[in-house]
Amino acid sequence: xxxxxxxxxxxxxxxxxxxxxxxxxxxxxxxxxQGNITAQLVTQSIDLANELMEEIKSRRFDENTYPNxxxxxxxxxxxxxxxxxNRQTFDDIDDYNGWNRNPPQSINSxxxxxxxxFTTSVIVEYVTISxxxxxxxxxxxNYKRITVNVSHPKIATRQLLTIMSHY
Numbered sequence: 001x002x003x004x005x006x007x008x009x010x011x012x013x014x015x016x017x018x019x020x021x022x023x024x025x026x027x028x029x030x031x032x033x034q035g036n037i038t039a040q041l042v043t044q045s046i047d048l049a050n051e052l053m054e055e056i057k058s059r060r061f062d063e064n065t066y067p068n069x070x071x072x073x074x075x076x077x078x079x080x081x082x083x084x085x086n087r088q089t090f091d092d093i094d095d096y097n098g099w100n101r102n103p104p105q106s107i108n109s110x111x112x113x114x115x116x117x118f119t120t121s122v123i124v125e126y127v128t129i130s131x132x133x134x135x136x137x138x139x140x141x142n143y144k145r146i147t148v149n150v151s152h153p154k155i156a157t158r159q160l161l162t163i164m165s166h167y
Contacts, residue, residue, distance in 0.1 A: 038155060045118060045150040045158040048104055052120055053148045053160045055087070055107060056096050061144070061166045063092045076124055085109070093144055093164055097124035104150075117154075123147040127163065134163060142166040 063079045076094040083089045087107050090096060102119035104112045112118075126137040127145040134145060144164045151157040 049148045049150040049160045096122040
């Protein structure tokens with residue numbers, strides 16, 4: 001009668017063959033999971049940047065001007081009566097110049113704890129058109145460039161730019 005059981009050698013060979021097949025397959029799953037994490041971080045950073053940009057765009061162009069008046073020479077940054085740490089007091093675009101928070105905060109200064117590793121920052125500057133490009137102006141103009149940056153240690157910084165007009 002012939003023995004139909006597996007020998008130890010056959011079992012070891014089967015395990016080795018299975019390991020050689022599964023290791024590359026599992027590494028592909030790992031790469032896929034890492035790609036999903038990166039995509040999620042990119043989406044979150046873009047959402048944070050977009051939310052802050054829309055908030056800024058909802059403010060008036062300048063503290064001292066209204067749509068039918070010329071732009072006054074105004075310093076960029078917060079004005080009297082505004083608090084640098086409280087966005088609820090900001091009433092014009094340039095109040096956000098230099099805003100930088102880690103972790104990000106909601107407009108009512110609540111820390112967004114789910115985004116603890118993200119950093120948001122804003123730059124507002126007067127610009128003028130030169131040829132086909134917007135360049136930083138040396139004095140007040142009818143245009144301001146808003147740059148919102150959102151960074152995270154695991155992905156490249158995401159940046160949103162827009163030009164706002166006094167007109």
